[in-house]
Amino acid sequence: MNHTPSILIQGDIIGSKKEPLIWVDKLSSALDQLNQRYASAFTMPFSIVAGDGFGAVVNDLADAVTLVQRLQGLLAPVEVRVVIVCGEINQAKADNFNELHGDALLVANRCINQLKKTGKHFSIHCTDEALGLAIEGMINLIFALRKDWSVQAWATNAYHLKGCKQKEIAEALGITQQYVSKLMIASNMRLIHTCQADLLRLIALNNGG
Numbered sequence: 001m002n003h004t005p006s007i008l009i010q011g012d013i014i015g016s017k018k019e020p021l022i023w024v025d026k027l028s029s030a031l032d033q034l035n036q037r038y039a040s041a042f043t044m045p046f047s048i049v050a051g052d053g054f055g056a057v058v059n060d061l062a063d064a065v066t067l068v069q070r071l072q073g074l075l076a077p078v079e080v081r082v083v084i085v086c087g088e089i090n091q092a093k094a095d096n097f098n099e100l101h102g103d104a105l106l107v108a109n110r111c112i113n114q115l116k117k118t119g120k121h122f123s124i125h126c127t128d129e130a131l132g133l134a135i136e137g138m139i140n141l142i143f144a145l146r147k148d149w150s151v152q153a154w155a156t157n158a159y160h161l162k163g164c165k166q167k168e169i170a171e172a173l174g175i176t177q178q179y180v181s182k183l184m185i186a187s188n189m190r191l192i193h194t195c196q197a198d199l200l201r202l203i204a205l206n207n208g209g
Contacts (some may be wrong), residue, residue, distance in 0.1 A: 006043060006089045007064045009056045010108040011082035014121075018053035021041065027054065030074035041067070047097045049149040050163045054204045055108075057089060061126070065135060066192055068122065069196065072143055078156055079121070079147070082184040083111040084135075086126040094140070131206045138199050145188050156180055 011094035013023045031046040031054060039045070064084045071080055087104030094100050109125045121143040125134045148172050149157075152173060159169040166184075170177040184190065 003076055004089070006087070006104065007058050007061055007106045008060065008087065009046075009064055009067060009082065009088060010049075010085070010105070010112065011054055011191070012112065013075075014079040014081050023052065026075055026078055027052070028069060030177065033074060034070060038063065038067060044091060044094070044097055044100065047182075049098055052209070057091065057097070057100070057201040061086065062200050065139065065199060065203065068139060069142060072121075072146060073118055073157070076149065077112055078148075081115050082122050083108050083115065083180075084122075085111065086122040086124075089156040128206060129201070134202060135199065138195055142192055144193055145192055149187055150183075153183055153189075156183050157187070157189060160193075162186070 013027060016023055022098070027048065031048065035042065035045040039079070041058050041060065041063035042056055043059055046054055048054050058067070061084070068082050068084065071082060078138040085104045085108045087102065087107055089100055089102035089104045092102060104135050109182075111125060115123055118141055122136060122139045124132045124136050124139075146153075150174070155173055156169055157171055164172070166177050166180045170180045173180070
């Protein structure tokens with residue numbers, strides 16, 4: 001058996017049974033976008049598991065953390081529950097996520113069930129417990145701060161991450177520059193971006209856990 005250390009991303013849609021038609025197309029589109037944009041990060045790209053579940057495998061913890069946060073933005077206002085597990089996965093002869101085996105998948109399922117009990121959106125299981133706690137706390141905070149963002153807030157964030165200035169964002173969205181500024185302040189956008197940068201630096205300092 002070819003069991004090698006990998007980084008598993010697994011999740012599901014919160015409240016999918018209440019509004020089944022809202023999330024189906026959004027999830028498929030979000031996973032396709034991530035698979036294309038971050039193609040080099042995957043050893044097994046995102047695919048939909050049974051029902052509202054999904055999963056992927058990557059080699060780098062920083063990539064996993066980035067993908068989890070991008071998922072929230074692409075799926076909003078649909079809420080998502082995600083776990084990252086660093087562990088052994090057997091990818092031999094596996095063509096998609098459903099065919100994977102290994103301890104990491106068992107751990108991921110336990111983590112998902114625990115999230116359902118706690119109401120949190122994210123958890124991580126890695127060898128460095130202190131690093132895991134820091135990552136888990138920061139990502140849950142970021143998820144909470146962005147939970148009620150409007151469509152315009154998400155669009156502003158996307159343009160800002162591309163390096164656009166407030167004037168350019170305003171022109172693209174058909175709103176005033178003053179409103180863009182107020183939107184960024186009300187959404188705690190700069191604080192969140194600082195937290196995201198700090199999170200990646202923390203991972204780099206710890207060599208990925």
